[in-house]
Amino acid sequence: MTTPLAAAVPRTAVRFLGHATHHHDSPHLVHLVRGAAEVVADGQRHALAAGETLWLATGVPHSVQTTPGAIVFGPMITREPPRRVRALGHRPELAELMLTAVAASPRATEIVPFREAIDRLLAGIDRPRFSLERPSHPVAREIADRLLAGGRWTLGATLPELAERHLSSVRQIQRWFGDETGQAFARWRTRARLNLALAELAGGAPPARAARAAGYATRDGLLRALARETGRPYADIARDPLGTSGEPAVGC
Known part of the structure; x- marks a missing residue:
């Protein structure tokens, strides 16, 4: 992907070019569709390979640096991770859903079914293996x-x-x-x-x-x-x- 074409659609240019440090007012995924990328989140560096995902809590400062030809996708979601930065690695079902969302490229009024599907997957990913009741005091x-x-x-x-x-x-x-x-x-x-x-x-x-x-x-x-x-x-x-x-x- 050449730089002029990557920037041809301003709305999606960050998927190819990455971005400087910023944060969001909602939870956020950083998913690498292809190529390689480095994400700095909360001051920690995370190398992503194709198909891997980071799950970021609301307000986490992060930047993304991509290699030539890489494509990164960063949908906003509603489910908070169990900690501020959660490395999910490669999850085939999530990777397939991310690819579908990238291809569909829904606008704000069309995003709800995709967001709900992502939240359902994330709910299953971090379901605890051992049951724990939380104390009330x-x-x-x-x-x-x-x-x-x-x-x-x-x-x-x-x-x-x-x-x-x-x-x-x-x-x-x-x-x-x-x-x-x-x-x-x-x-x-x-x-x-x-x-x-x-x-x-x-x-x-x-x-x-x-x-x-x-x-x-x-x-x-x-x-x-x-x-x-x-x-x-x-x-x-x-x-x-x-x-x-x-x-x-x-x-x-």
Whole structure:
């Protein structure tokens, strides 16, 4: 694609030429239809190959730099990701839907069915593997929400550290989680971390990176936690961690 032709239709020129840093007032996908591109989102660099997608939360600053011949598509959606930047990797159903939307090139008055279809797919992609009830007490719920969103601030903290940060006590937090979720805090947190790791793996992340994203120091630590939680042999988990079915997720 030559530059003059890429810019011939101003409304779609960014699909070929990329764009400087900006943000949107709604959630947003950055999908690479073909070629290669680099996206800088929230200050982090993400290399995209054809068919791969980034899911950005409302307000995330991002820029896109494309290679010659690349085509990128960035539809606005309504569903927020579980964290500010969610790498989805290559999802065949999503890639097919993105290609259909690019070919149809709907205008603002025609976009609703495409947006609804994208939202339905995204809802299935990040469905947790392990069920987790959220506690109702405000302090416990804030801790739970931080755990569900990921981030080292909570994932790497000990229970006494969390209690101190929230002006509470270890016993209170344990009681809130036990009474209101039916699970001990330690198991609730393990399941939250495993859900984060499995979502990263489903997005194409290697096990070592998925482990770090979920607060595990090593790939082996993640796989052993999966084996304990599922009761499956470690060798099976190591061979196919995404074969972990967990259980029907409810209450999130």
